[in-house]
Every structure is written in C-alpha cells, then in structure tokens.
Amino acid sequence: MLPVSHCTLDHDGCVVCSDAGIPLRVVSIEGDDALCEDSAGNRASVALELVAPVRVGEILLTHGGVAIGKVEPDAPYLVPEARATEGRTR
Amino acid sequence: MKYVSEFRDAELARAVSAEIASVTDPERHYKVMEVCGGHTHTIYRHGIKDLLPDQIELVHGPGCPVCVLPMGRVDEGISIAERPEVIFTCFGDMMRVPGSKGNLLEVKAEGADIRMVYSPLDALRIARENPDREVVFYAIGFETTAPSTALTLQRAKKEGLENFSVFCNHVTIVPPVRALLDSPDLRLDGFVGPGHVSTVIGCRPYEFMSEDYGKPCVVAGFEPLDLLQSVLMLMRQIGAGRCEVENQYSRIVPWEGNLAALKSMAEVFELRPYFEWRGLGFIAQSALKLSPAYADFDAELRFSVPGVRVADPKACQCGEVLKGVLKPHECKVFGTACTPERPLGALMVSSEGACAAYYNFGRKSFEKVEIGSKV
Numbered sequence A: 001m002l003p004v005s006h007c008t009l010d011h012d013g014c015v016v017c018s019d020a021g022i023p024l025r026v027v028s029i030e031g032d033d034a035l036c037e038d039s040a041g042n043r044a045s046v047a048l049e050l051v052a053p054v055r056v057g058e059i060l061l062t063h064g065g066v067a068i069g070k071v072e073p074d075a076p077y078l079v080p081e082a083r084a085t086e087g088r089t090r
Numbered sequence B: 001m002k003y004v005s006e007f008r009d010a011e012l013a014r015a016v017s018a019e020i021a022s023v024t025d026p027e028r029h030y031k032v033m034e035v036c037g038g039h040t041h042t043i044y045r046h047g048i049k050d051l052l053p054d055q056i057e058l059v060h061g062p063g064c065p066v067c068v069l070p071m072g073r074v075d076e077g078i079s080i081a082e083r084p085e086v087i088f089t090c091f092g093d094m095m096r097v098p099g100s101k102g103n104l105l106e107v108k109a110e111g112a113d114i115r116m117v118y119s120p121l122d123a124l125r126i127a128r129e130n131p132d133r134e135v136v137f138y139a140i141g142f143e144t145t146a147p148s149t150a151l152t153l154q155r156a157k158k159e160g161l162e163n164f165s166v167f168c169n170h171v172t173i174v175p176p177v178r179a180l181l182d183s184p185d186l187r188l189d190g191f192v193g194p195g196h197v198s199t200v201i202g203c204r205p206y207e208f209m210s211e212d213y214g215k216p217c218v219v220a221g222f223e224p225l226d227l228l229q230s231v232l233m234l235m236r237q238i239g240a241g242r243c244e245v246e247n248q249y250s251r252i253v254p255w256e257g258n259l260a261a262l263k264s265m266a267e268v269f270e271l272r273p274y275f276e277w278r279g280l281g282f283i284a285q286s287a288l289k290l291s292p293a294y295a296d297f298d299a300e301l302r303f304s305v306p307g308v309r310v311a312d313p314k315a316c317q318c319g320e321v322l323k324g325v326l327k328p329h330e331c332k333v334f335g336t337a338c339t340p341e342r343p344l345g346a347l348m349v350s351s352e353g354a355c356a357a358y359y360n361f362g363r364k365s366f367e368k369v370e371i372g373s374k375v
C-alpha cells in the first residue's frame, strides 16, 4: 500500500469529477515521462514536467496521466492538531 | 510514514468523532460546506454524517466540474463533435451530461467520432496518429485538471501539431466560493477546502475567507478520517473563535502550491472576464480560456463557437442544490424523472455530483457503513 490514500488506477468513476489524485511510485524514467505503479501493481505512463526533477522510487500524486505533486515520505500524515485525539476514547 | 490503512481505522474514527461531539455546542446549529465533489462522495460512501452530531450540517458545494457546466457549453461541444472532420475526445462522465438535445453518448451512437480518454495526453496521441483529422479535446475541471491540459498544449506546440485543439471549459474554485459567501441565501460557519485543487494552488488563495468573511477553512484529504479530522479542526476553530486557513492534507498539499504547474497554466491560459455557472449565474473571472500565445489551439476560434445561452429544463432544481439551498432529495424530480440512469440535471451524472451521491448512498435511509470496512 502506498501512503497518502486508497486511490488506485482502478479508481471507478471519472478522475476529473472526483478530483482524484492517484499516488503512484516511479518505476522507470524515459525523458519527460515515467512508468509508474500503483499499490495494486497497475502501471501507467505519467508526464513529469510539473514535478521535475524526479527519481525512481519517488511517490507522485497524479491526475489524468500527469504528475501534479510529490508525496513527502517523511511528512506527518496526521496534522498535529488532529493528532491530539489519537488513542483517546470517551 | 505509517500505513494508509489507518485512514480507515474505525477506532481512530470513533475517537475523532467523540472529540467532535465534545467540542460541539448542543444549543447551536453549524453549517459546514464541503466545496469539492470528491468530498461529497466520501461523505456519502462512508456514512460520515452518522459520525457527526446532529448539530453539524454538511452542505454540498459547487466543486463538481461537470455539474457546474451550463447547458449551452454542452450543446456547443456537441456541435463540434458532430462535424465530420472531427475526432472529439473527452473524459468519461462528460459523455452523459445532458445538453438541450441529448448527450455526447447519443451523438456518438448516431455516428459521430467521439472517444473517451483518461488524459488529455491521450487526445494528443490520437492527433498524432490521425494527421488528416481534427482532434478536439473537451477540457473541463478545476485547478487539479487545468495543469494537465496546459502541459498537453505545451507539448502540442513544441511538436508543432496542427490538427489538435482544445475546447476549454476549465473553471477556478475561488470565485464561486466568493459568490456563495456573498449570497444572502446561505449562512455558513466554515469550509472544508478541496485537497487536490490545493496541491496546485496552495492554501493562500483561501485566506480571503477568513480575512474578508470571517469564515474558517480547513484544506482536507479524501479518506474518511481526513474528513473527520478536518471537521474537528473546523469545530475547534469555531469553538475558540478563531478563523484561519489550516491544512489537514499537508502530506500532499504544500502551502504555496505547485509553482511549476501554476507557471505552465499562466503561460497557456488567461482568465475569462466572466463565465456562466449552472445555478450560480455569471461569475467574473471564474474560468480559463487559451491565452493569445495558444490561440491556434483554441477550438472556440477554430470552429467559430457562437457562445449561446441555454436555459435549464424547468423541472430541474440543480441551481438550488448547487448553492446548498436545497438538499438533493428536495428537488421535485429527484429519483423520479431524474436518476443516474437517465439524468435530467448534471448533478445526477457523475458519482461525485451531489444528487447521484445521495441517490446511490444516501437514499437507503443512510444505512451505516462501517468505517473500518473495505469498500
């Protein structure tokens, strides 16, 4: 499973309407495009210009075949504000 | 980073839910708008409403790109698609959006060459493979999608492709939200901001909500727990009398956005002076068209699109639902004359449209969906 979200290339519905951002791991790079893989092993070609430079292994946020962001591997995924509730039950 | 399965951790969700309840004033009613259609979908699909106190009402916003497209723009797309020299390409849901005389699927059945694509780059490939045909891409979407159209046009220009053009219907998120805040119909307490749009534009563009209107905004991710946390962050702000822009989705959204994507958009697009939104009317500077440098790729110019205005069918109340004034099931034709199989209004087309989401998930008396379950 890639961090970020459950969304994969199998995503049902329209990528645009759902404002889908699909996290994909870079497998190989050729020029301005990369072969990328989702958490289910599906592969797709992704345009890299908007997030360059990119390295193999990085995780990109992709939308309609174009990378629009990078996932920071060390970013906390629960913001501190919300984290305060972790483990607390009432 | 921990595994993503925690985003659907039922226990954590219940803890956040309890925390929300503890900061909710039982004497008060709160109206929170989720701007993005993707959030509307998550809310219904995962039964988020059931995890919130009754005092918190979630109002669906205008953030579904096919839902806000006025009928005239659908008709104009269809008129381009019907031209014999054209291969017309568009995203999946666009095919079923009703125009005044049918939708693209029906026109395709009658013989027009209309192809569904996953990416505008697929349309570019089709143009390369069919040099004797005119390939038109029907571009829709907010700032999440506009960069991919911009990048595609930059590649087309670099390659000198002459048989490719774009019918541009990209819209921007901030002006309609401002229009809603100016509307006397609606009293909102805060906003759940769109996550992936913000990957591109960052969080700064929402500062007007707190500065000019005194409304807090929390930019949110799309997993069930993301939404719950965002509501909690909003409720804490409201409780403390704060109003700020906060970023719950910081694992993806940089505060400044994606500067390369913004630069690419700035080169390829310029703001239209005004654009019509379904239900919201004409909103100044709320949509994009191709810049003079890309005029050669503008399908509106290439095919002399006239820009006609077409009124919505009388029975349809999409406008009220888009503004959050009516709930989907309160529309007169909901579930009768208008269903996902035969949509009368655009909000019934994509599963992110408020009416379709409500029809598919909400209608069944809000059966509880276990948040830890795999859907």
Ligand code: SF4
Pocket (backbone or CB within 6 Å): B315, B316, B317, B318, B319, B321, B328, B331, B332, B333, B334, B335, B338, B339, B343, B344, B345, B346, B347, B348, B355
């Ligand atoms: S039920 Fe159909 S016509 Fe009524 S608001 Fe929803 S989409 Fe529009």
